[in-house]
Amino acid sequence: MGTVIMHNVVSVDGFIADEKDDVGPLHEWYFSGDTPITGSDDPEFDHSGGGSGFRVSRASAGYVRSMWDAIGVIVMGRRLFDQVNGWEGRPPTGEHVVVVSHRPKPEGWHPEASYHFAGTVTDAIAKAQELAGERAIAVNAGDVGGQILAAGLVDEVAMDVVPVVFGAGKRYFGDIDGQVLLEDPHVVVQGDRVLHLKYKVRR
Amino acid sequence: MGTVIMHNVVSVDGFIADEKDDVGPLHEWYFSGDTPITGSDDPEFDHSGGGSGFRVSRASAGYVRSMWDAIGVIVMGRRLFDQVNGWEGRPPTGEHVVVVSHRPKPEGWHPEASYHFAGTVTDAIAKAQELAGERAIAVNAGDVGGQILAAGLVDEVAMDVVPVVFGAGKRYFGDIDGQVLLEDPHVVVQGDRVLHLKYKVRR
Numbered sequence: 001m002g003t004v005i006m007h008n009v010v011s012v013d014g015f016i017a018d019e020k021d022d023v024g025p026l027h028e029w030y031f032s033g034d035t036p037i038t039g040s041d042d043p044e045f046d047h048s049g050g051g052s053g054f055r056v057s058r059a060s061a062g063y064v065r066s067m068w069d070a071i072g073v074i075v076m077g078r079r080l081f082d083q084v085n086g087w088e089g090r091p092p093t094g095e096h097v098v099v100v101s102h103r104p105k106p107e108g109w110h111p112e113a114s115y116h117f118a119g120t121v122t123d124a125i126a127k128a129q130e131l132a133g134e135r136a137i138a139v140n141a142g143d144v145g146g147q148i149l150a151a152g153l154v155d156e157v158a159m160d161v162v163p164v165v166f167g168a169g170k171r172y173f174g175d176i177d178g179q180v181l182l183e184d185p186h187v188v189v190q191g192d193r194v195l196h197l198k199y200k201v202r203r
Numbered sequence: 204m205g206t207v208i209m210h211n212v213v214s215v216d217g218f219i220a221d222e223k224d225d226v227g228p229l230h231e232w233y234f235s236g237d238t239p240i241t242g243s244d245d246p247e248f249d250h251s252g253g254g255s256g257f258r259v260s261r262a263s264a265g266y267v268r269s270m271w272d273a274i275g276v277i278v279m280g281r282r283l284f285d286q287v288n289g290w291e292g293r294p295p296t297g298e299h300v301v302v303v304s305h306r307p308k309p310e311g312w313h314p315e316a317s318y319h320f321a322g323t324v325t326d327a328i329a330k331a332q333e334l335a336g337e338r339a340i341a342v343n344a345g346d347v348g349g350q351i352l353a354a355g356l357v358d359e360v361a362m363d364v365v366p367v368v369f370g371a372g373k374r375y376f377g378d379i380d381g382q383v384l385l386e387d388p389h390v391v392v393q394g395d396r397v398l399h400l401k402y403k404v405r406r
Contacts (some may be wrong), residue, residue, distance in 0.1 A: 012362065014216035014386065015375050024382055109321070119219065121308075149368070159215065163385035163402050165360075165376055173368050175214050179227055182366035185398060190391060193398075199215070199366050201359070 002072060002132030002172050004125060007158040008141035008148055008172055009194070016142055029193040030054050035061040037068075064146045067158065068093045072135025077144035078103065083161035089113030093138070096131040100124045100144050110139055125153045146174025154180035155181060161195040205275060205335030207328060208294045209352055209373055210361040211344035212397070218369035219345055229365050230395040235255050238264040261352030263394035266314045270361065271296045274339025276331045278303065280347035296341070298335040303347050314320075328356045349377025357404055359387060 009026045010096045016021045033056035057063060059064045071094040078101035085100045089110030096114040099105075105117045114131070118124035125148060128137045137155060147155055159172065180201065187198035211219045212229045220226045236259035259267060273314055276299040281304035292313030294300045299317040302308075306318045317334070321327035328351060331340045342348045342357060362375065381403065390401035 012217070012360070013374070018382075025384065081249065157215070164388055165379060165383040165385065167376060167379040167381060167383075171368060172343070176368060176370040178370060179221075180368040180370075181228065181297075182368070182394060184366055184393070188391065188393060190387065193387060195388060195391070 001129055001139045001142065002135050003155045004068075004128075004137045004139060004148070004153055005071075005158050005198075006139045006145045007067070007139050007160075008123060008145070009160040009162060009165040009166050010141070011169075012163060013165050013167065014118070014172050015169035016172050018166060019172065021034040024166070025164055029060065029094060029160075029162065029191060030056060033057040033192055034053045037061055037064055057192040059189055060194060060196065061198045062111045063187070063189045070136040071138045071197045072096065073098060075100065075124050075128050075137060075139045075144070075148070077101075077107070077142065079143075080140060081089045086110070086113070086115055094135070096128070098128045098184075099148045100138065100147075121148045121151050121153065124148075125151075141172045141174075143174035146147075146171070146176040149180060149201070150175065150176050150178070152174045153178045156185075157201060159197045159199075162193060163195075163199060205338050205340045206273075207331075207340045207351070207356055208270075208356045208359045208401075209342045209348045209357045210270070210363075211342050211348070212363040212364060214367050214369040214372075215376045216368050216370065217375050218372035220376050221363040221369060221372040224373065227373070228367055228396075231264065232363075232365065232394060233259060235336075236263060236395055238327055239400050240264055246325060260395040261398065262392055263397060266390070266392045266394070266399045269299055273339040274341045275299065275335040275384070276301060276340045278327050278331050278340060278342045278347070278351070280304075280343065280345065282346075283343060289313070289318055292318065297338070299331070299364050301327045301331045301334070303350075324351045324356065326390065328350075328354075342353060344375045344377075346377035347373070349379040350402070352376065352383060353379050353381070360402045361390075362387060362389060362400045362402075364381070364397075364400060365396060 037054040057094045073096040075098045098116045182199035185197045189196040240257040278301045284302045293304040301319045385402035388400045388402050392399040
């Protein structure tokens, strides 16, 4: 089974964007360092599907590269899929994408690409596991990610914490209802304008 | 001028208690270690005003002790003051307390204690600075803390991040409106069931 990792960049108060989906300064650290990252892109960030431009601190580069390299499948919501038109069939990292959506895949949409549509988060993770083999499954934090966590299907929570208070906006854990215990972070990496934290979900 | 430090224990999604003011597992780390802390108590935690019982990890002990030792004045909201009846005139750490409240100090209430009431957050911090000298001013995070931060009167934000998702509840930054940039954390201490982070507010 592949490890299911919920991931996003987040403010110190738990927001991944403001009310208008503007990420403000949350993603600046991706461009403010001196170490280029090439070969893959951060799924929740690079909505264009482009493959370059990321320059992070050395500490962040080590963390981000190993994260991206581990990912085989991306699970995303329909909203993000529509926003970026599924990166035109080329997932920024990994080879497969599973979209959580009540609507089917648009007819004739990039038939060559390994994109799959599932009506529930449970079906989405089952499909993702089938595709992932031993590789990791990246779940975009936010509404769909929160639902997958609430369903007990997330193994790890990866938060790239940026030192800014948002006050309001789109939440990392979406509308999750009820407390979820995590283990102490097994990864704590200080980058420049970002603190990388990774927690296992307590079972 | 004393450093104004906003402080509280907080979930990974920014909550200091649930909707009913229940802190759930947020304060368990205060009692689960092997290193006793004596001599003062954590203001936002110890509502009884008692002076013992805290047993934290060695790493947390070093952090918490130096924090408590630095504090000369506590600034708190009226709600917390009423809940704990001002710790009966004995602040858990430091010698002075400033209460943000539109109502005056209850008549005849502990005349021996250095407790002061201020109608606005600006007046509260001015009074606290007068009392603090070179010592630090601890501001309880939450609604009043968020107002003090929004007013530009907070120097540092100290978050004791507990690995739990709350989903809803009372927020560390209260109802703050608008983004506030912080510096990268200058303190990152891993305790047991808590990660101590301290950020300077960017000026």
